[in-house]
Amino acid sequence: MTTMSMVKALNSGLRTVLEREPKALIMGEDVGRLGGVFRVTDGLEKDFGSDRVIDTPLAESGIIGTAIGLALRGYRPICEIQFDGFVYPAFDQLVSQLAKMPNRSGGRVRLPVVVRIPFGGGIGAIEHHSESPEAYFAHTAGLKVVACSNPNDAHWMIQQAAASDDPVIFFEPKRRYQAKAEVDTEKSSLGLHDAATVRSGSDATVIAYGPTVDVALHAAAAAAEEGRDLEVIDLRSLSPIDWEPLEASVRRTGRAVVVHEAPGSHGIGAEVAARLTEQCFYSLEAPVLRVTGYDVPYPASRLEEDYLPNLDRVLDAVDRSFEY
Amino acid sequence: MGDQPRPAKKTAKNRRKSASANEPEFVQLLNPGGQRVDHPDYALDLSDEEYRGLYRDLVITRELDAQGTALQRQGQLGLWPSLLGQEAAQVGSGRALREQDTVFPAYRELGVQWCRGIDLLSSFALFRGVDLGGRDVAADRFHMYSIVIASQTLHAAGYAMGVAKDGAVGSDEGEAVVVYHGDGATSEGDFNEALIWAGVFNAPLVLFCQNNQYAISETNARQFLVPPSQRAAGFGVPGILVDGNDVLATYAVTKSALDRARHGEGPSLIEAYTYRMQPHTTSDDATRYRDEAELDQWRAKDPILRYRTWLEAEGLAGGDYFAEIDAEADREVRKLRDRVISLTDPEVSEMFDSVYAEPVPQLAAQRAEAVAFRASLDEGSES
Numbered sequence: 001m002t003t004m005s006m007v008k009a010l011n012s013g014l015r016t017v018l019e020r021e022p023k024a025l026i027m028g029e030d031v032g033r034l035g036g037v038f039r040v041t042d043g044l045e046k047d048f049g050s051d052r053v054i055d056t057p058l059a060e061s062g063i064i065g066t067a068i069g070l071a072l073r074g075y076r077p078i079c080e081i082q083f084d085g086f087v088y089p090a091f092d093q094l095v096s097q098l099a100k101m102p103n104r105s106g107g108r109v110r111l112p113v114v115v116r117i118p119f120g121g122g123i124g125a126i127e128h129h130s131e132s133p134e135a136y137f138a139h140t141a142g143l144k145v146v147a148c149s150n151p152n153d154a155h156w157m158i159q160q161a162a163a164s165d166d167p168v169i170f171f172e173p174k175r176r177y178q179a180k181a182e183v184d185t186e187k188s189s190l191g192l193h194d195a196a197t198v199r200s201g202s203d204a205t206v207i208a209y210g211p212t213v214d215v216a217l218h219a220a221a222a223a224a225e226e227g228r229d230l231e232v233i234d235l236r237s238l239s240p241i242d243w244e245p246l247e248a249s250v251r252r253t254g255r256a257v258v259v260h261e262a263p264g265s266h267g268i269g270a271e272v273a274a275r276l277t278e279q280c281f282y283s284l285e286a287p288v289l290r291v292t293g294y295d296v297p298y299p300a301s302r303l304e305e306d307y308l309p310n311l312d313r314v315l316d317a318v319d320r321s322f323e324y
Numbered sequence: 325m326g327d328q329p330r331p332a333k334k335t336a337k338n339r340r341k342s343a344s345a346n347e348p349e350f351v352q353l354l355n356p357g358g359q360r361v362d363h364p365d366y367a368l369d370l371s372d373e374e375y376r377g378l379y380r381d382l383v384i385t386r387e388l389d390a391q392g393t394a395l396q397r398q399g400q401l402g403l404w405p406s407l408l409g410q411e412a413a414q415v416g417s418g419r420a421l422r423e424q425d426t427v428f429p430a431y432r433e434l435g436v437q438w439c440r441g442i443d444l445l446s447s448f449a450l451f452r453g454v455d456l457g458g459r460d461v462a463a464d465r466f467h468m469y470s471i472v473i474a475s476q477t478l479h480a481a482g483y484a485m486g487v488a489k490d491g492a493v494g495s496d497e498g499e500a501v502v503v504y505h506g507d508g509a510t511s512e513g514d515f516n517e518a519l520i521w522a523g524v525f526n527a528p529l530v531l532f533c534q535n536n537q538y539a540i541s542e543t544n545a546r547q548f549l550v551p552p553s554q555r556a557a558g559f560g561v562p563g564i565l566v567d568g569n570d571v572l573a574t575y576a577v578t579k580s581a582l583d584r585a586r587h588g589e590g591p592s593l594i595e596a597y598t599y600r601m602q603p604h605t606t607s608d609d610a611t612r613y614r615d616e617a618e619l620d621q622w623r624a625k626d627p628i629l630r631y632r633t634w635l636e637a638e639g640l641a642g643g644d645y646f647a648e649i650d651a652e653a654d655r656e657v658r659k660l661r662d663r664v665i666s667l668t669d670p671e672v673s674e675m676f677d678s679v680y681a682e683p684v685p686q687l688a689a690q691r692a693e694a695v696a697f698r699a700s701l702d703e704g705s706e707s
Binding site for chain 2: 051056057059061062064065066067068069070071072073074075089092093096097101102103104105106107108109110141142144164165166240243
């Protein structure tokens with residue numbers, strides 16, 4: 001066990017990948033000499049060379065498109081998109097090429113490409129630097145989509161994503177980048193697509209991923225002081241979703257609240273609510289509720305505290321759930 | 325007889341600088357009248373057999389393509405994008421490829437596929453709708469058709485970067501990569517990004533633009549002010565304009581660009597100036613945007629006619645040979661046609677089977693549901 005920030009945990013995970021997998025490459029804007037704008041790739045170019053840690057031209061479609069070509073040649077690229085709001089120029093290459101080409105080939109082509117995307121708000125950033133675009137990708141067959149919420153998961157999930165033969169969109173909650181926690185560098189107990197119960201409880205289930213896991217845990221701590229025992233589940237994988245622990249939890253608690261930063265309508269929370277309603281209908285004491293960003297473009301940063309789900313909004317939703 | 329070079333005959337008539345006033349100045353080795361013209365940068369080193377082989381490729385490509393159109397008209401294919409008129413661009417470049425080279429096509433490259441010696445059925449299966457065009461692309465060194473315009477240029481650039489990383493360039497045995505695209509593709513961001521990537525990473529890539537004058541209905545005037553072959557210079561990449569209806573010229577310029585790439589000297593762009601004699605696809609109506617007079621002008625520049633004229637004049641081939649090739653083309657067409665119409669519809673389950681390398685539980689459940697539902701309908705219709 002060692003204590004480190006998520007940035008350091010990702011860095012050590014990527015370092016392990018580069019050491020063990022000779023075909024692994026890191027590519028993106030400023031990932032080389034600078035070490036990435038968040039320093040996730042700090043020192044990797046120095047140690048592995050610019051042939052494996054590649055500063056690319058400033059063009060996101062080019063990053064993903066050439067990563068596909070490199071994968072067709074047998075390489076295993078790990079791409080960085082610098083910020084969530086900069087991924088859209090690569091949309092065709094992600095959604096129509098990376099996601100669909102293996103299927104188009106009848107399974108003869110595999111594209112082991114990881115696309116890392118720092119996502120979410122709460123850092124006082126200017127426009128296009130605080131978005132949560134995960135639903136676009138979770139809605140796309142052929143992609144797998146995950147989000148880490150803590151350093152230990154970051155360390156292991158990035159390695160598991162790099163080992164996957166499927167394309168993985170890897171979301172990193174940038175407001176949690178510097179928070180430190182323990183990392184078990186010896187072994188991981190979870191698979192890439194496993195959900196994790198991060199707090200056990202019996203009264204209601206709060207489901208979150210990425211940056212909102214920490215929000216949910218704080219809400220659960222506050223609720224405990226009021227005598228409510230909340231279970232918190234970290235989805236970790238958004239596509240596919242690991243339904244079994246969610247359904248088992250909701251069958252026990254009878255109540256569920258889903259929390260994410262992305263706008264609520266048509267989001268991950270909507271899918272979770274629909275599925276839990278289908279599978280756990282007779283166990284539910286209340287409808288599955290959502291605490292999410294509003295259906296507006298991400299606001300100017302002075303308003304983001306009002307936009308983002310926070311402890312009070314989560315507790316308010318739990319209260320409403322108990323009113324049924 | 326034999327393999328000695330066949331230079332152009334020195335007559336006043338066939339001196340370089342070609343044809344009609346509406347043609348740009350391009351590399352041309354055989355003019356529309358079927359006369360050889362010399363070019364200072366491009367010599368030919370083909371054997372007589374290879375010269376005849378190009379004719380065979382041109383004719384068979386044209387006949388197979390015509391069968392694509394026929395099969396669509398007969399309801400056997402959902403769509404067919406004809407290459408009529410572009411045979412020389414595809415056969416010349418396709419025959420310039422070496423065994424170790426890799427092709428990224430757009431979606432009209434039947435002639436290149438033929439030259440690579442790959443089973444053509446996959447392209448017909450795609451347009452019949454029985455699958456999505458999957459093949460063993462690694463073994464074929466010919467990747468899948470790419471329908472989203474210019475998307476494949478980046479795949480080719482990345483693949484070529486990988487070739488360079490593998491150290492597979494720098495000698496005569498080096499690998500080169502060629503990507504096919506059209507004039508419309510040059511307006512896409514991906515095309516421009518591919519040129520930047522290939523340039524700054526010195527990738528062994530040849531971008532082969534078949535400028536067939538039309539992006540569906542839009543002419544070159546809506547795609548660029550500066551033609552692609554000239555724009556390449558802005559990316560630090562050599563650009564070559566070639567008569568796309570001249571199989572000898574497309575062969576020569578492609579071979580030269582591929583050799584440059586395989587020796588590690590970097591990417592090039594070839595603009596093959598040609599013409600799409602058919603509508604964009606069988607779903608298009610070209611009479612809405614162009615007239616017969618224009619088609620007549622291009623008929624006069626037909627790539628096969630001029631080549632046949634030259635072969636005859638050189639004494640390389642005659643009536644018997646041409647008849648033999650026609651018969652072979654007919655056999656190829658029949659063989660392909662029989663196989664295409666015997667392609668059966670896929671099983672319902674197939675749509676689920678190749679989405680992921682590592683299975684997903686939801687898909688397994690949906691697959692079982694879809695299969696069971698289909699079976700219940702089939703039972704219902706039998707009773």
